[in-house]
Amino acid sequence: MKRFLHTLRTMDWLYGAGLLALGVFAWVRYDHHMDIFEEAILLSSVPAFAWLGWWWKPFQKLAAAVLLLSLAGIGLYEGDLARAEKVFLLKYIFSSQTLIGWMCMLFFFANGAYWLGLLRKSEFAAGSGTALTWCAIAMGWAGMMVRWHESYLIGADVGHIPVSNLYEVFVLFCLITSLIYLYYEGVYRTRQMGAFVMLVVSAATGFLLWYAFTRGAHEIQPLIPALQSYWMKIHVPANFVGYGAFAIAAMVGVAYLLAARGVLASRLPSLTVLDDVMYRAIAIGFAFFTLATILGALWAAEAWGTYWQWDPKETWALIVWLNYGAWLHMRLTKGLRGPLLAWWAVMGLGVTTFAFLGVNMFLSGLHSYGAL
């Protein structure tokens, strides 16, 4: 711990101080909206984000960009929602929907750049992919922050953190998946996996656009009583770290299977690296998914009167958990390696997707607010 703190530079301390200042500001300004648990969440989010930024330096710049973009949006509103239609900068850049629209666009471009980089072996194109992904995340995240603000502009009783319905969590999924990917990109110093990983983000983005355009799902809806809980603030994001990491593992699994058959093998990282990324993504996903499921049980105990009642969503969460638990056992205890694990990771995404979407579409249960 001591050793870790010694490695921190001036910028790191500035970043930490900035986070602290933000935390104090939020506390002073918005304390009347929060109950004791939400205060605790705010308090612990300061060290959590500080640690994240200190441990993974590029995150600091992202946080700064998100802060500036969000403040611009919030400032331009001047407390009046109608200004979204009148002010040019709001309408075309800084309002939540437009920011999220930019995010979608940039994710598509990033995916294209990654493919170009992979096929042409162009370091420049792949580098552009990385830069575009960073920009997309900054825009999308700021979009979520501004959306949060907008919900309070509609009415103090409507205001809530934007992780409450399928549209919002899909944005969250895109952000988290690409963030985790960027982390691995940095650790392994390779941009070649981006072409594959960003495919799943592009697909999610396509769904988002379809959902907003044909269903009008982008509109902020007030929270039904069952969702009015501080648990939502932690249960949902934890879940999506899990989903995002599993999605990455599956896409890297696809890359692995292709490379193992000699397709793109000369352009992709070695099988050892792909295998390792797959393992680490599933490990981090599994840890967060465990946590999220337990947080869900704690919430269920409070909202539905029992921590586990074999609701379809709960049951499928258990199946997902068992699936990846088995995957980790096979790899760690039995020492299994190779295409079988990659296939398994790819199939795992199918199971995960069913738990995430299929349950809401085909089965009825208590988690119906995620309905399509």
Next chain:
Amino acid sequence: MPNSTLRAWYELLSSMRFAVSLLTVLSIASIIGTVVKQHEPFNNYLNQFGPFWFPLFESLGLYGVYNASWFLAILVFLLASTTLCIIRQSPQMLREMKSFRTHAREASLRQFAHKENFLSAQPPATLAAAASAYLTSQGFRVKEDKRDGARLLAAKAGSANRLGYLLAHGGIVVILVGGLLDGNLPLRLLLALEDKHPTTFAQLREAIPAQARLSEGTLSFRGNLFVPEGERSSLATLNVDDGVLVQDLPFELALEKFSIEHYTTGAPKRFASEVIITDRASGQSERHTIEVNHPLTFKGLTIYQSSFDDGGSSLELLPHRLDANTQATPVKALSATVGTQQPFGDQTLEITSFRSFNIENMADTQSTSQTIFSTLQSRMGSAARHDDGKKFVNVGPNFQFKLRDAAGQAREYQNYMLPITQEGRAFMLSGMRTSPNENFRYLRMPVDEDGRIESFFALRNTLLNESARHEIARRFAKSSLPKATATDPMLTGLIDTAERTLSLFAKDGFTAVGGFIEKNVPADEREKAADVFVKILNGCAWEALQWVREKAAQPRLEFTEPRAQYVRDALWAMSDIFHYGAPAYLQLTGFEEVRASVFQITRSPGQAWVFLGSLLLVAGVYFMLFVRERRAFVLIKDSGDVLFAMSANRKTLDFENAFVLHRDALKGLL
């Protein structure tokens, strides 16, 4: 049992193969449980699966998979398997954690996959000190073993990884124990041991058989408590199989008030029950508010806001008789309570529900064609906009009821209390359907300029009255041909036509008129004929309206378009009433609402265990996945030969990198 058999069982139960098989079966069973809807009334399953599969699936317990004995058996086996696995593995794990392996031989170190030989010019003691300092700085704990002509530095890091195994698997065991404690198993045992049986009827607490009544001491349960406003209850009901058990509670719960708040869109915002809870032992009372996400814990039981219902609201109803021939149909105002039934003429009136508050989207639906560009425009900006023209309005109270005839056939109705404005005109709405699977079809009866429905019925009674028919026709003909004398054949002809039209309409509304035209008029003249008939009906209805007013000593109305529209709407409503199927329209004139709250009450002694187990599990997963166990050995011979070797319980890329890092660092120390 001979020792060898025991041993074999132990081997089987504690093996990972067995655990994986169990988990696979568990997963498949769970999937079945999510696909087949659980705990539905048995009739639904019979309809769904048919008489062949229904009993088969029932015997397999597929309608309550998670409570089936075989499912519980899997969980018990899983508990046994995980426990034995821990017992089997932990001694070795603990040994591994503690041991530095200071007795590792040179020969075995040379078998390692990750090793390197060096030659050092430094004195062994100096090198050992430096290497030890380096490894310590890298997070290793180091022990030195001096042996013949050599010394061995044995270092290890990340032993908590092994602890993770114990924590995670121990956590699963604790969770399973807690879960089984709260699950169906204790209740099943209780039912078997105390000879209790669920009952299918438990409307009155006096009528509950003792065999279906559980004492306060039940270890764990989950039940429902239904309390209307102003009443109290101390009995929870537990749904078991196709019946219920009744659970005595150590307290009495009185509901003072149940309140619902809505957002402007009509979505629910808050459900809250204000309750007084009285300890039956001490007689002391406390006042609390129970809300969704804010349960109340009292004497080890937790009380949740689960849902709400009508608690027996009383409604004031005024029947407007629709069928003049059924003299049995009452016309006097009556009171009815939601959830009860009473005779109504020769039918039975069952009031099924009442809602004092109905938020509907009242915007006229106009589909505007949108270009891609305008759609894009509308999706930019804030996420708050409602540009779909929705207009949410509280349209006031309504109630639903069934009218059941002697043969048991029922039609269902939904009547609104207040007039509802559609296309600028105000109507009393009454929905009708013949089966619960249909949507309501609405009868729209126009209200007059004072917002009253009575004038519609007065008009209807006059217009459809056989004895009034000639007079209406006469008045209509007179107003159409003001200059004609009483014997003018045009006038008498028109009177005759109007009378016949009215008598047609009185039979089956516009359907009868249409049928007449189809039968008697050539196809190419039908449209024109229909037009004439409609004009005659409109004219007659207008005159009938004036006549009704005349009899009530009200002045004649001046003809305006809205009034003409009123008459047209009235005719349509009269025509629809022929298909309404009820002997009277029941107008809701007053109500006294009584709500009821449905609580869920649980005693779950396992919950604390489950949460403790969860904590262990999270810690265990963290240690297992993110703490890397490593061992490093530096064998320094007095001759200057140095052997560096590393091992890890998991081979990952990280480990490869770490080996290279430490090897190169040690090289630098030489």
